[in-house]
Amino acid sequence: MYTHEDLSALAKFYKKQLLEDTVPFWFPRSYDQEHGGYLLMRDADGELIDTDKAVWIQGRACWLLSTLYNTIEPKKEWLEGAKLGYEFLKNKCFDANGKMYFHVDRAGNPIRMRRYFFSETFAVIAFSAYAKASGDQEAANLARKIFGICLEYANGERKIEPKFENTRPSIGIGVPMIMINTAQQLRETIGDERCDKAIMGWIDTIEKYFVKDDIRCVLEQATPDGQIIDHIDGRTLNPGHAIEGAWFILHEAEYRSQDARLIDLGCRMLDYMWERGWDHEFGGILYFRDIYDKPVQEYWQDMKFWWPQNETIIATLLAYTLTKDEKYANMHKQIHSYAYTNFHDKENGEWFGYLHRDGRVAQTAKGNLFKGPFHLPRQEWYCYQILRNYEKHDKAKSSIYLSSIL
Amino acid sequence: MYTHEDLSALAKFYKKQLLEDTVPFWFPRSYDQEHGGYLLMRDADGELIDTDKAVWIQGRACWLLSTLYNTIEPKKEWLEGAKLGYEFLKNKCFDANGKMYFHVDRAGNPIRMRRYFFSETFAVIAFSAYAKASGDQEAANLARKIFGICLEYANGERKIEPKFENTRPSIGIGVPMIMINTAQQLRETIGDERCDKAIMGWIDTIEKYFVKDDIRCVLEQATPDGQIIDHIDGRTLNPGHAIEGAWFILHEAEYRSQDARLIDLGCRMLDYMWERGWDHEFGGILYFRDIYDKPVQEYWQDMKFWWPQNETIIATLLAYTLTKDEKYANMHKQIHSYAYTNFHDKENGEWFGYLHRDGRVAQTAKGNLFKGPFHLPRQEWYCYQILRNYEKHDKAKSSIYLSSIL
Numbered sequence A, B: 001m002y003t004h005e006d007l008s009a010l011a012k013f014y015k016k017q018l019l020e021d022t023v024p025f026w027f028p029r030s031y032d033q034e035h036g037g038y039l040l041m042r043d044a045d046g047e048l049i050d051t052d053k054a055v056w057i058q059g060r061a062c063w064l065l066s067t068l069y070n071t072i073e074p075k076k077e078w079l080e081g082a083k084l085g086y087e088f089l090k091n092k093c094f095d096a097n098g099k100m101y102f103h104v105d106r107a108g109n110p111i112r113m114r115r116y117f118f119s120e121t122f123a124v125i126a127f128s129a130y131a132k133a134s135g136d137q138e139a140a141n142l143a144r145k146i147f148g149i150c151l152e153y154a155n156g157e158r159k160i161e162p163k164f165e166n167t168r169p170s171i172g173i174g175v176p177m178i179m180i181n182t183a184q185q186l187r188e189t190i191g192d193e194r195c196d197k198a199i200m201g202w203i204d205t206i207e208k209y210f211v212k213d214d215i216r217c218v219l220e221q222a223t224p225d226g227q228i229i230d231h232i233d234g235r236t237l238n239p240g241h242a243i244e245g246a247w248f249i250l251h252e253a254e255y256r257s258q259d260a261r262l263i264d265l266g267c268r269m270l271d272y273m274w275e276r277g278w279d280h281e282f283g284g285i286l287y288f289r290d291i292y293d294k295p296v297q298e299y300w301q302d303m304k305f306w307w308p309q310n311e312t313i314i315a316t317l318l319a320y321t322l323t324k325d326e327k328y329a330n331m332h333k334q335i336h337s338y339a340y341t342n343f344h345d346k347e348n349g350e351w352f353g354y355l356h357r358d359g360r361v362a363q364t365a366k367g368n369l370f371k372g373p374f375h376l377p378r379q380e381w382y383c384y385q386i387l388r389n390y391e392k393h394d395k396a397k398s399s400i401y402l403s404s405i406l
Helices: A004-026 A055-071 A076-092 A118-134 A137-155 A174-187 A195-210 A239-255 A260-277 A306-323 A326-342 A375-397 B004-026 B055-071 B076-092 B118-134 B137-155 B174-187 B195-209 B239-255 B260-277 B306-323 B326-342 B375-397
Strands: A048-050 A110-112 A361-363 B048-050 B110-112 B361-363
Touching (some): A055 A076, A055 A118, A076 A118, A118 A137, A137 A174, A195 A239, A195 A260, A239 A260, A239 A306, A260 A306, A260 A326, A306 A326, B055 B118, B055 B375, B118 B137, B174 B195, B195 B239, B260 B326, B306 B326, B306 B375
């Protein structure tokens, strides 16, 4: 079990790591005062290895700075920094049809458009958090407008160019998952009446089509009626991704006054995918697994990436504070200890992104097209918020209430 | 140096591995007598892990069976097996516009179309080798017709849907490389008068735009005028790929009566990329490197894949037989010893595809969407042909002549 003192020490640890280790690695040096946005593609020691800008990460960094301003301290630097990202995203990252790019150069010239709409979902959380921080009505309007576009994509009214032919239709857990979190962020910053119903719909989708109690598994993709696609790609599980989905659902449970059904669903997802993903030999969450333990198409399937560890640290802590089940305290201790021992760069701060299964660093970049100031600072920030609220409410009424997290 | 006895023993080794270890892993069990084509997605012990068919690999397997028939022994099984692939490719793997799919299911229903034309290049080598084996005129006509389509793609007359916006135009070494080999195979089986000029044009392209003597490097991509693209993706080198290109050029040198300029070019490419790719700590050729030793975007960059080792075994042996330079005998010994020690599956035959940097097996599949009976059997077959011809001609006139290889 975690004692009050343990939890208090954990809260202090996450806050200190966030504000004295992770955030200072990125800022202020990454603010691009010349072109706007952020220069985030950095090696372990902070050296800039590319001036290009990944649109996902620009949005995520703007979200982080706005959220720090909203929840930790109204620092002028963070608000001004958030504005750099907001303006860059708004002015440089949309094509003529209003679709967002995936990758642009330093000045914002387009490098690559991708089919899907994840740049848009990160713009929604960035713009809504920035709107709350700045009071900027245009940002709020844009956040709601882009959320509407995301809803159209997610519901199929707006079409995404298909990657596959029609022979073997499939659905993925990625869209309902990301939409739950996008809607939660929008709701809990500037508010939007579309969010509650939509969130509950996506949670139902996940439970109905992707959570398989009989084989203790959360599918990454399925047939449109929720069956296993028994081919290499269809069998591939992504434990860290499913565990991220689990904590989005646990967050919703907390928001809805500790809804018992949602706590049960989120904990089942966490249990199943911890069983599938935890590496009993070296520790940590493995990247991919096959449903039937057959070979996975992706040859790097047994590497350890930073973000599945971050999502598992959040999920286990939230499961513990919601259930007080000792099992989750033990899981949290295991993943926390593994991750801060193996991923944290004691010399330069922040975490390495890519370890081999046995813990050796495979690649030193702190920032690239897919990694930046998001999963790690979000984990440290969110865990600090969980514990701050838990302590406050535990003292008052042995209960917790997190609706004021954001 | 390699003595006559060494080379003789090597020839026997490659022939034995090919015919008693590699080929028997795949055939006859992979012939799909029900739907045509081959069932190649297999685990280490041969268990079928997916019935889907990767179009590249269907073509490559048809090429292998036809080539064994043409050059090793006119076995009825190999010709009948090649016909299964030829018919499946011809009847099931083209869409209504004549473009080839990347991935189909067992019955040939389409799963995925990709933008580029590599399925077509492998169909050309399959159909031309099968036409030579069978005498089938339709196969010969189809090989020439599809080669014409490949020429149109390669020359830009036929457009490929772009992956990137126009901000930062680039060219890749992949197309000229694969086209050299495709044209060589077509020329040396059923013949085609377009090949000679085209091959020399692509070699000139590689020399002019991708080979950088000042920094001892072969670029994987470049600006349209052959400059380095100093961004993460643009800086990425693929040593095994460049070394494969080196031996295509050395093969052309041999074909052209040991053309000194081409021997020099191929050996420079091999030297540069051995320096970039050889792992001094664990042996073998690393997958990706950065031009300036910065982090590579692909986090699995330090893994060892099977095929770069196969291509390096060929390139070093061919460089040695062409130059008699002891350096290449030593390089060949190193890569041969590393690869057969680490990749060969002594229990079940064939090679593992994916090792961690230190030699541990990362994933056990022998066949999947990208691996099948190609790089390894091609290496064993080609090295056997080099040595067979070398021995024959070395005895006769201390020279070699490989134009009868195919």
